[in-house]
Amino acid sequence: MSTHTQRRRGHGPSEHVRSGQRGTPSWRAAVGAVAVAVALAALLTACGGGSSSGPPAASSPGSAAGGGSGTVTNITLGYVPYSDDAALFYAQDGGIFRQHGLNVTFVAQASPVAVEASMASGTEQFGFVTTPVLINLNSKGVQVKCVSSVDGNEPSSDANDSTVLVAAKGSGITSIKDLAGKNVAEVQLTSLNSLAVEVLAKRAGIDPASVHLIAMPFPQMPAALAQGRVQAAVIVAPFISTALAEGAVPLIHPNVALFPNGTVTCLDVMGSYASAHAGVVAAFRAAMNESIAYSQAHQSQAKATLASHLSLSPAQAQAQILSTNWDTTLNPDSITLIEGYMKEFGLITSEPPAASMIWTPGS
Amino acid sequence: MAGAVVIPEGRFARSGPGRDWALRYGMRLAVLAAALALWQALSEAGLIRGDEFPSMTATVSALGRQAASASLWAAVRDTLAGWAIGLAIGGGCAIVIGSLAGLSGFAYRSVIGVVEFFKTIPVIAILPIALVLWGATLTMKVALVAFAVFWPLVIQVCYGVRSLDPIARDTARALRVRGAREFLMVVLPSAAPFIATGLRVSVAVALIVDIVAELIGGGSGIGAQILLAENSGPSAYPVMYAYILVAGLLGVLLAGVFTLVEGRVMHWHESYRMAAGHAG
Numbered sequence: 221m222s223t224h225t226q227r228r229r230g231h232g233p234s235e236h237v238r239s240g241q242r243g244t245p246s247w248r249a250a251v252g253a254v255a256v257a258v259a260l261a262a263l264l265t266a267c268g269g270g271s272s273s274g275p276p277a278a279s280s281p282g283s284a285a286g287g288g289s290g291t292v293t294n295i296t297l298g299y300v301p302y303s304d305d306a307a308l309f310y311a312q313d314g315g316i317f318r319q320h321g322l323n324v325t326f327v328a329q330a331s332p333v334a335v336e337a338s339m340a341s342g343t344e345q346f347g348f349v350t351t352p353v354l355i356n357l358n359s360k361g362v363q364v365k366c367v368s369s370v371d372g373n374e375p376s377s378d379a380n381d382s383t384v385l386v387a388a389k390g391s392g393i394t395s396i397k398d399l400a401g402k403n404v405a406e407v408q409l410t411s412l413n414s415l416a417v418e419v420l421a422k423r424a425g426i427d428p429a430s431v432h433l434i435a436m437p438f439p440q441m442p443a444a445l446a447q448g449r450v451q452a453a454v455i456v457a458p459f460i461s462t463a464l465a466e467g468a469v470p471l472i473h474p475n476v477a478l479f480p481n482g483t484v485t486c487l488d489v490m491g492s493y494a495s496a497h498a499g500v501v502a503a504f505r506a507a508m509n510e511s512i513a514y515s516q517a518h519q520s521q522a523k524a525t526l527a528s529h530l531s532l533s534p535a536q537a538q539a540q541i542l543s544t545n546w547d548t549t550l551n552p553d554s555i556t557l558i559e560g561y562m563k564e565f566g567l568i569t570s571e572p573p574a575a576s577m578i579w580t581p582g583s
Numbered sequence: 584m585a586g587a588v589v590i591p592e593g594r595f596a597r598s599g600p601g602r603d604w605a606l607r608y609g610m611r612l613a614v615l616a617a618a619l620a621l622w623q624a625l626s627e628a629g630l631i632r633g634d635e636f637p638s639m640t641a642t643v644s645a646l647g648r649q650a651a652s653a654s655l656w657a658a659v660r661d662t663l664a665g666w667a668i669g670l671a672i673g674g675g676c677a678i679v680i681g682s683l684a685g686l687s688g689f690a691y692r693s694v695i696g697v698v699e700f701f702k703t704i705p706v707i708a709i710l711p712i713a714l715v716l717w718g719a720t721l722t723m724k725v726a727l728v729a730f731a732v733f734w735p736l737v738i739q740v741c742y743g744v745r746s747l748d749p750i751a752r753d754t755a756r757a758l759r760v761r762g763a764r765e766f767l768m769v770v771l772p773s774a775a776p777f778i779a780t781g782l783r784v785s786v787a788v789a790l791i792v793d794i795v796a797e798l799i800g801g802g803s804g805i806g807a808q809i810l811l812a813e814n815s816g817p818s819a820y821p822v823m824y825a826y827i828l829v830a831g832l833l834g835v836l837l838a839g840v841f842t843l844v845e846g847r848v849m850h851w852h853e854s855y856r857m858a859a860g861h862a863g
Contacts, residue, residue, distance in 0.1 A: 278662055287703060293732055298719060298801065299784075300814070301810065301811050301814045301815070302814050307633070310722045313814065320838075327719045327801050327802070327803075328807050328810060328811055329719055329800070329801035329810075330799050330800075330810055333711075334711075334714055334719065334799065334800055334801055337711055337714035337718075337802075338714055338718035338719045338801065339718075340712065340715045341715050341718035342718070343717065343718025343719065344718055344719070344721050351638075366776075376648065386765070401808050437813075439816075439817070439820075443632075457816075457819065458815075458816030458817065458818070459816060462634045462635075462817055475654070529811075530811060530814065530815040531811055531812040531818075531819035532813040532815050532818065532819060533818070533823040536816075536818050575646060
């Protein structure tokens with residue numbers, strides 16, 4: 221009876237081992253997938269007569285605007301863990317969300333695109349987004365709207381900012397002009413950071429296409445700089461301290477130079493959720509603005525939340541630089557500016573007005 | 584197509600008599616200790632920088648601290664939930680559909696092309712779609728694990744069912760064993776080693792996909808803890824690698840448990856008996 225097994229012996233088992241994890245997802249394509257899926261979902265909902273639609277997690281929608289009015293609304297929020305979340309963590313840990321009638325479940329995710337995809341699924345109602353992703357989705361017809369800042373707008377001085385374009389030791393790069401023909405590490409292509417380098421290159425009078433942008437996670441950048449695999453990188457705290465210790469030279473803070481006081485990240489909702497649950501969205505905005513104001517006045521208390529939400533010791537948490545000017549007013553001009561650059565560099569084709577990407581009560 | 588099939592082999596091939604048992608396990612421990620010592624030596628010699636890759640002692644002590652906290656055990660529980668449910672659904676569907684397709688030559692030839700096509704799709708490529716459909720939830724993890732496990736296993740089951748020894752089949756028919764009884768008593772036992780081998784591979788694949796889904800898509804578990812530690816910066820790298828170690832240990836543990844169960848369940852099959860017999 222073993223003849224059949226003997227016959228096929230010799231074919232290795234390795235052919236059958238497929239981890240399914242090869243390659244990395246193209247998030248640019250993923251934004252497209254989100255757009256298509258949302259359109260599809262909208263179509264299906266329309267065909268299905270709209271029965272039983274709406275996010276399952278939200279109970280008693282629209283009634284939670286008044287702080288401490290008794291009803292509690294359950295919402296889920298997708299976020300990307302990093303130190304600028306301090307005010308967001310404080311809104312949770314300090315009970316500010318709760319005071320505004322919100323019971324928030326936090327879900328850590330790797331990128332804003334993953335967060336937006338989860339929002340499209342309806343399992344998350346609020347989420348962290350960067351302005352380029354916000355613009356990209358809106359330009360593809362997916363309505364997402366900024367509700368509040370994460371911790372305030374982009375600072376206007378280098379001292380308060382932690383995103384830096386650095387040149388590798390011995391690369392000979394002393395200004396942006398020298399980046400032509402060089403490899404520059406970026407956390408994600410088509411991100412705010414990569415867009416900023418292209419804009420700065422053009423301003424410096426070199427062809428932006430001559431700068432080779434290479435996608436790479438922040439943790440790998442210090443080693444890549446030290447080994448000469450890239451000659452420059454847009455790197456953030458806390459990874460920048462490793463790079464500087466190895467002799468990397470700071471060139472410029474791109475976001476401070478290009479978007480001072482700008483809204484470069486925010487917490488957003490789907491347009492459909494906002495119109496159906498205006499009270500919840502208003503409560504969320506009020507809670508975040510309160511938390512950001514409190515965090516500005518009590519920075520050590522806000523930073524202390526980083527110890528439990530990130531894998532940091534209390535001392536390390538206090539050493540973090542919060543990259544913010546603490547201004548909670550969402551800045552439509554900066555969104556328009558970023559949108560203009562995205563159009564210029566071919567990342568989007570249509571330019572929806574910035575005002576449509578910021579939630580206003582009654583819209 | 585036969586090239587894509589894993590041939591079941593005995594799991595209990597032993598090189599020597601039973602008294603070598605202590606020596607064999609002693610050797611395994613020695614190799615493990617040597618690997619850990621080499622890791623520590625490389626760190627201390629400065630060949631691996633601490634802010635890029637933590638030392639063994641830093642990682643193991645981070646592991647100890649995490650093991651004392653609730654977060655590690657919650658992460659292991661959430662990862663195991665995605666693994667177990669995904670494996671059960673993907674594996675169950677593969678056994679049912681693979682058996683049906685394997686029983687009929689026509690059905691087999693009709694579906695095999697599609698199955699081979701889907702088998703080669705990296706799960707990571709459909710992760711964004713799964714996120715849009717289910718968000719960063721257990722459902723999303725389960726769906727991806729089930730998808731990843733299903734395609735390779737369904738082929739394995741097909742081949743197992745089709746590899747039925749004609750003599751066994753004819754004997755069964757001569758004894759008028761037919762229909763469901765024939766399937767349960769003749770076909771399935773004959774396919775069992777193939778299914779067992781496919782499942783053994785699936786146990787590891789399911790764990791990898793589960794953790795990758797947590798890491799890239801979101802959803803609580805070991806992958807999410809790796810992400811949190813990674814984003815916290817170099818000071819948290821020991822924690823990150825501690826969770827990577829946990830993932831590895833979990834893989835070893837699950838493979839060990841599977842091998843144990845497989846040995847118990849499959850002891851009657853001659854490929855297992857034969858190997859065990861050689862052990863003397």
